[in-house]
Amino acid sequence: MTQSSLPRRSSSGIHAAIIMDGNGRWAQHRGLPRPQGHRAGVEAVRRVIAAAPELGVGALTLDCFSSDNWQRPPEEVASLFGIFENFLFAEPTLWIERGVRVTVFGRRDRLPATLLETIEYAENATSGGHRLQVRLGIDYSGRQTILRAARRLAPNAEPSEADFGRLLAEASTSQDVIPEVDLLIRTGGEQRFSDFMLWECAYAELFFTPRLWPDFAADDLESAIKDFRSRNRRFGAVAEAAAV
């Protein structure tokens, strides 16, 4: 029997992924334009990056812009890209100090050149970080990634999960293989994947909260991790205590 290729228990801490939803509603509730919600969302990103290492999180994957988000009004898309660019330009100094390494995954061929340059700058500047890896999904689609990886298979190929994981990394221009997600958090009240990390979430523990992303605090991350630690992960086997 073959074991899953993706590490089931990360040796370097929990891999938490977050679908950061609810920015638009947060702004609307305040009578503000949607981009104001995205700007407020950046503060929540700063908070979770700062809190993650102390909570035992070794990798933090953030859903920043899904490939389906191209369907939004061009002004909103442009404001999001501007926000990403400012953020990735401003943060590396602090990240280097704190041992944070940032990598971006997703399609790069449709992003504005200035954003691309800033992504490369942030990735290079923080490449020595070992305390926390932050992965940002930008123009990422879980389904399209799987499809692109499948198209790269040689005829009659019988890839192991590890081989396919490498193809997935290539297909999402990820610098390294994305480890299995331990905990998937979605804010904003919706309870769906919205095409995020479909392969990597095979055994993810799911945590949904109505909290809108800009209101998400370090305490909320702590509650989610605490809840995660109380779960009994069986991966299809029987719990040790129940095994005869």
Ligand code: IPE
């Ligand atoms: C998530 O918040 C951020 C992105 C998709 C970039 P939304 O913009 O989806 O916020 P809601 O769901 O409309 O409130």
Ligand code: IPE
């Ligand atoms: C998922 O949220 C994408 C991000 C958080 C970046 P969406 O708001 O795009 O998802 P749906 O439309 O509610 O499924």
Ligand code: MG
């Ligand atoms: Mg949304």
